[in-house]
Amino acid sequence: MNKSLRLLAVPTLALGALALSGAPAMAADTTYQSTLSAINGSSASGTITVDVTGNQAHAVLKVSGLAAKFMDAPYPHVQHIHGGAQGTCPAPSADKDGDGVISTTEGAPSYGGIVTTLSTSGDTSTAAGLDLKVAGQGASYTIDRTFELNAETKAALQAGTAVVVVHGLDPATLTAKAQAAKSDLVPSLPLAATSPALCGTLKAGQMKMPAGAADTGVVQQTGGTDTAALALGGGLVLTALAGGAYVIRRNTRSAS
Secondary structure, rough: OOHHHHHHHHHHHHHHHHOOOOOOOOOOOOEEEEEEEOOOOOOOEEEEEEEEEEEEEEEEEEEEEOOEOOOEEEEEOOEEEEEEEOOOOOHHHHHHOOOOOOOOOHHHHHHOOEEEOOOOOOOOOHOOOOOHHOOEEEEEEEEEEEEEEEEEHHHHHHHOOEEEEEEOOHHHHHHHHHHHEOOOOOOOHHHHHHHHEEEOEEEEEEOOOOOHHHHOOOOOOOOOOOOHHHHHHHHHHHHHHHHHHHHHHHHHHHOO
């Protein structure tokens, strides 16, 4: 009888250990998320998730419905995390000059200055803030990258004042006054090129669950089931099943 129990217990424990060893460790990182809303009459939409691990951030930005073309080429859209202000998106009343467009400067009291550039590659500092070579391109795109989190951005995230702004409007949708205006940031460009099209405040969610394989392209969701807990539960179920098999065998022997 003891020999039978040991034979049943060994594979059960082995399966439980295998399940636990294959489960990723519980992450203690914070996830910040936002649904980006259209601004300045834009018809765009978007989402962003920023997973923070120490001084590292993994950002996934997905946008669609933005202006698609600029001078017969894909429209370059720069986007940033802003901070150090109210942590909100500007209301229509922020349009102080009455041209129908809230410029980047007019929106600054609400969302603050650039603290991180969400570039497609390379530099993520404020120096890359207006670099069109690392801007998003066209009407729809995804930016998925990991970068070092600077102190200003980390402070804004923790304070709840970090705001994501995607820039670039379709000039044809603006008033005649706005179409004729120059950018408040780069006078050689039209106002539409640098004005906000999407805006959203990053809010802390639940603790981030372990991510899937890096090459899956799957955005990590919060509030999911802990794989380690499932593995442990699986081990307990297997143990219970083994115990049941042993009891059945013992009863069978008793009956015989």
